[in-house]
Amino acid sequence: MENLNLTLNEKEVLLFLEKKGTASPADIADGTSLKIENATQASFLLEEKGLAEVKDEVSEKYRLSAEGVQYAQKGLPERQVLNRIDGPTSIKDLQEMLSPQMVGIATGWLKRKGWASVEKGNIIPAADVCETDDEIALAKLGETAVPLEETGIDQKVMKDLVKRKLVEKEETKSRTITISAEGQKIAASGLELTEDITQLTSRMLKSGEWKNKTFRSYNIDKPPKKVFAAKVHPYQRLIDQMRQIFLEMGFTEIKGDIIQSSFWNFDALFQPQDHPAREMQDTFHLESRSQLPDEYVETVCSMHEKGGDIESRGWGGKWDSDVAKRNVLRTHTTSVSIKHLADNPEPPVKAFCIDRAYRRETIDPTHTPEFEQLEGVVMDRNMSFANLLGCLKEFYHRMGFENVRFRPGYFPYTEPSVEPEVYIEELGWVELGGAGIFRKEVTEPLGIKEPVLAWGLGVSRLAMLRLGLKDLRELYQSDIEWLRKSPVCKL
Numbered sequence: 143m144e145n146l147n148l149t150l151n152e153k154e155v156l157l158f159l160e161k162k163g164t165a166s167p168a169d170i171a172d173g174t175s176l177k178i179e180n181a182t183q184a185s186f187l188l189e190e191k192g193l194a195e196v197k198d199e200v201s202e203k204y205r206l207s208a209e210g211v212q213y214a215q216k217g218l219p220e221r222q223v224l225n226r227i228d229g230p231t232s233i234k235d236l237q238e239m240l241s242p243q244m245v246g247i248a249t250g251w252l253k254r255k256g257w258a259s260v261e262k263g264n265i266i267p268a269a270d271v272c273e274t275d276d277e278i279a280l281a282k283l284g285e286t287a288v289p290l291e292e293t294g295i296d297q298k299v300m301k302d303l304v305k306r307k308l309v310e311k312e313e314t315k316s317r318t319i320t321i322s323a324e325g326q327k328i329a330a331s332g333l334e335l336t337e338d339i340t341q342l343t344s345r346m347l348k349s350g351e352w353k354n355k356t357f358r359s360y361n362i363d364k365p366p367k368k369v370f371a372a373k374v375h376p377y378q379r380l381i382d383q384m385r386q387i388f389l390e391m392g393f394t395e396i397k398g399d400i401i402q403s404s405f406w407n408f409d410a411l412f413q414p415q416d417h418p419a420r421e422m423q424d425t426f427h428l429e430s431r432s433q434l435p436d437e438y439v440e441t442v443c444s445m446h447e448k449g450g451d452i453e454s455r456g457w458g459g460k461w462d463s464d465v466a467k468r469n470v471l472r473t474h475t476t477s478v479s480i481k482h483l484a485d486n487p488e489p490p491v492k493a494f495c496i497d498r499a500y501r502r503e504t505i506d507p508t509h510t511p512e513f514e515q516l517e518g519v520v521m522d523r524n525m526s527f528a529n530l531l532g533c534l535k536e537f538y539h540r541m542g543f544e545n546v547r548f549r550p551g552y553f554p555y556t557e558p559s560v561e562p563e564v565y566i567e568e569l570g571w572v573e574l575g576g577a578g579i580f581r582k583e584v585t586e587p588l589g590i591k592e593p594v595l596a597w598g599l600g601v602s603r604l605a606m607l608r609l610g611l612k613d614l615r616e617l618y619q620s621d622i623e624w625l626r627k628s629p630v631c632k633l
């Protein structure tokens with residue numbers, strides 16, 4: 143016989159059912175040493191093994207309400223009124239005979255049932271009305287609840303009486319357990335009422351007692367309970383991977399302030415003071431102001447106004463140092479790169495920054511006001527456009543994107559400018575940020591003499607593609623179900 147691994151409780155229930163066939167948990171508790179809860183639990187386990195069947199039933203019973211009892215004796219209000227009159231009668235007179243409340247109820251029902259009409263304050267009875275179904279039903283019911291079948295009352299009539307609150311419905315739940323044929327067989331084969339051992343103790347081993355015991359075997363077919371181990375957030379894992387790649391490529395990680403002056407966020411990057419990106423609707427402006435770095439104010443001002451001493455015309459107009467002092471939440475991490483270069487103007491510099499930037503975006507599936515950027519700069523002698531493309535290609539390849547291409551782009555601070563794109567099977571070419579070589583208008587005023595390759599790549603976009611998300615917000619919401627499901631590594 144198959145090892146069913148019955149617990150002592152299951153055996154007790156099975157033996158009890160062998161005699162009774164069907165029983166309620168309370169019956170089982172009465173007839174065995176078990177409590178109702180244990181009897182129920184054992185019954186469900188037996189059901190799982192096909193040895194018994196547990197059935198839950200809800201039974202409905204009906205009885206008269208207090209109001210119903212009253213009308214069962216004296217008749218429904220509409221009947222009481224009808225009995226009192228034999229022709230048109232004024233409601234006022236009736237109210238004196240019966241109570242105003244009773245007449246109120248009766249009038250409604252008389253009209254609804256077509257037993258009488260009401261005209262100018264008088265009730266005019268129709269021809270004789272025989273006893274109706276609801277009256278017959280009322281007479282049949284009592285104060286003890288009975289199932290519908292036993293009353294012989296039509297379901298619709300009963301429902302109406304319940305609605306009229308003359309009858310109350312009582313629901314009782316009952317559970318019965320019936321032994322199955324298989325259960326009978328097992329019970330008949332003789333069950334020993336001994337408890338199997340689930341845990342082997344050192345005492346049993348020492349005394350040798352274990353030799354006379356039977357052991358409960360494991361059910362290796364049963365799926366184990368899932369364990370959700372703590373792990374790094376998938377988005378953070380991806381960010382760490384990108385950081386690792388740049389470190390391996392010989393870059394140094396840099397950090398900067400979230401709050402930046404407009405000077406470092408815009409002016410030092412040769413972004414004109416009337417550039418639309420600086421407007422309130424695009425940028426989070428703060429009330430505070432920053433000191434400007436004295437050593438660069440003049441050169442940056444001159445570059446904006448007239449192109450400094452190089453072959454450039456600048457933007458023209460007046461450059462306003464007050465505008466440059468205004469603090470903003472950095473709109474790109476390029477503000478961190480450019481400050482780092484100003485502080486370290488001697489080649490070589492190979493730095494990256496992977497951090498948060500802020501823009502006033504309306505939140506939707508592809509826009510959030512906070513997002514991550516992966517920023518990088520390379521400054522060295524003889525750096526060329528080809529080096530820039532090679533560097534980015536290398537990064538994307540290491541991230542696992544085979545196909546990378548570059549579209550021409552535009553940024554006020556780079557020339558030439560490109561927008562790198564990677565090819566994704568279901569999506570086609572996906573744009574992932576911007577890159578270029580810093581213009582002389584950017585590097586000259588800060589005393590940087592060598593060419594600078596620069597890029598700012600979207601991180602969350604890439605994460606979405608990687609993690610198969612349709613909505614950027616999911617990256618930041620930490621939905622526990624999604625987190626549990628996301629694998630630690632792709633197999």
Ligand SMILES: N[C@@H](Cc1ccccc1)C(=O)O
Binds near residue numbers: 556597
């Ligand atoms: N700062 C640009 C990206 C960029 C960085 C560096 C050079 C060129 C472009 C952006 O936020 O979109």
